[in-house]
Amino acid sequence: MRMITLTSAAVVSLMFAGSGFAQEIAIDKPECVAPAKPGGGFDLTCRIAQSGLKGIIEQPVQVTFMPGGIGAVAINQFNTNRTDDPNAIVAFSSGSLLNMAIGKYGQWNEDDVKFTATAGQDYGAIIVKADSPFKSLGDVLAALKENPAGVVLGAGGSVGSQDWMKAALLVRAEGIDPRKMRYVAFDGGGDAMAGLLGGSIQVYTGDVGEIVSMMDAGTIRVLAVMNDERLPAPFADTPTTVELGYKEAVWPIIRGYYMGKNVSDEAYNAWVSAFEKAYGTDEWKKTVTGQGLQPVALAGEEMSAEMLKRVERMRNIAKEAGLIN
Structure with a gap:
């Protein structure tokens, strides 16, 4: 089960003219x-x-x-x-x-x-604290396979949300029933990140876009990006779920x-x-x-x-x- 990405017609190049912006658009209180x-x-x-x-x-x-x-x-x-x-x-x-x-x-x-x-x-991302004992996505999935409830996952969404779906796709890739995983729901990515850094969860199924500053600060480590192709810097060295062998664990x-x-x-x-x-x-x-x-x-x-x-x-x-x- 895989989310469908935008078609090539929808992911368009930036082809609008770059001139003629002297006239600003009036929106009263944007x-x-x-x-x-x-x-x-x-x-x-x-x-x-x-x-x-x-x-x-x-x-x-x-x-x-x-x-x-x-x-x-x-x-x-x-x-x-x-x-x-x-x-x-x-x-x-x-x-x-x-x-x-x-x-x-x-x-x-x-x-x-x-x-x-x-x-x-x-894109979805699998994130741990910088000092986490999980050094790779394989480490996380091995621990989950041994004991599905032994690893605390969490994100900014309840059961059935897209963040839960990321975690569910991940554990299903190892043949684990998603209903057996231990998942903590937060009200938004900010709270989820605080939960990860505070130790209330061990793995955060978050998004690439919300973690750049945390990567720069050195407080987290990204184990994988949930995509089929690698992203440019600062994620060029981060493996994708597909290249790690989890072809269904993709989430644009x-x-x-x-x-x-x-x-x-x-x-x-x-x-x-x-x-x-x-x-x-x-x-x-x-x-x-x-x-x-x-x-x-x-x-x-x-x-x-x-x-x-x-x-x-x-x-x-x-x-x-x-x-x-």
């Missing part, structure tokens, strides 16, 4: 909502918008945090009190799409948001933004235009790649159509995994 606590992937996604849209939008993008239910509080807020907010975008990831697919957001699903633009593509992650479903066409198109202009700049590319992500330039209706397809694919995968009927 805000990016990170639906978790500071730290982790949603925070990262908003920081990309904040940095990457400088010089494109007249006012600086403010980042606010709305933790709760791995995005549930945010999607509820943008379907009740802020459904037509013209100034706000909300960060989402493949995990959010999975939650929409399996009904974890209650009555709200992919039809209740207006997908706006992509930030980039991220799209990161992007949505708006309330009742926003005006004028407001929606202003944000779409801002992202399309940003995609053509060196600053955007540096911002995205500096966080360990692969640039993916999709905005507007094309991006929305791709996300709707992806949700449906995830719904089918969730059915195969027995998460939904």
Whole structure:
């Protein structure tokens, strides 16, 4: 069971013209909502918008945090009190799409948001503390095979979430029943990383994009990236799950933004235009790649159509995994 990556048509090169940006786009009070606590992937996604849209939008993008239910509080807020907010975008990831697919957001699903633009593509990663006795992914899986409950795994998502799915794919690769693993759920990647560094979990099934600063600080070690091909620096020396022999343990992650479903066409198109202009700049590319992500330039209706397809694919995968009927 493997997540489906964006098609080659969707992973486009940065081909928008890099000139003619003298006219900045007017968005009154631009805000990016990170639906978790500071730290982790949603925070990262908003920081990309904040940095990457400088010089494109007249006012600086403010980042606010709305933790709760791995995005549930945010999607509820943008379907009740802020459904037509013209100034706000909300960060989402493949995990959010999975939650929409399996009904974890209650009555709200992919039809209740207006997908706006992509930030980039991220990848799952298997992470331990720098002083962990686990020196390789093989060490972790050997310990799990000996005693599935003897290794404490954890991440920023509950059972059935994308972070849980990463761990489940990993243990299934060794023929271990995922229901037997010891998994601790946190409310976001920041809390999960704190749990790893604090010793409450031993292995963190996180994301490449949220760990670059920790790698620089020397506090963690990345055992594997959940992809088929190696990523560029700073992950060029990190093996992939595929090259280590775990071909099904692959997890690409799209990161992007949505708006309330009742926003005006004028407001929606202003944000779409801002992202399309940003995609053509060196600053955007540096911002995205500096966080360990692969640039993916999709905005507007094309991006929305791709996300709707992806949700449906995830719904089918969730059915195969027995998460939904």
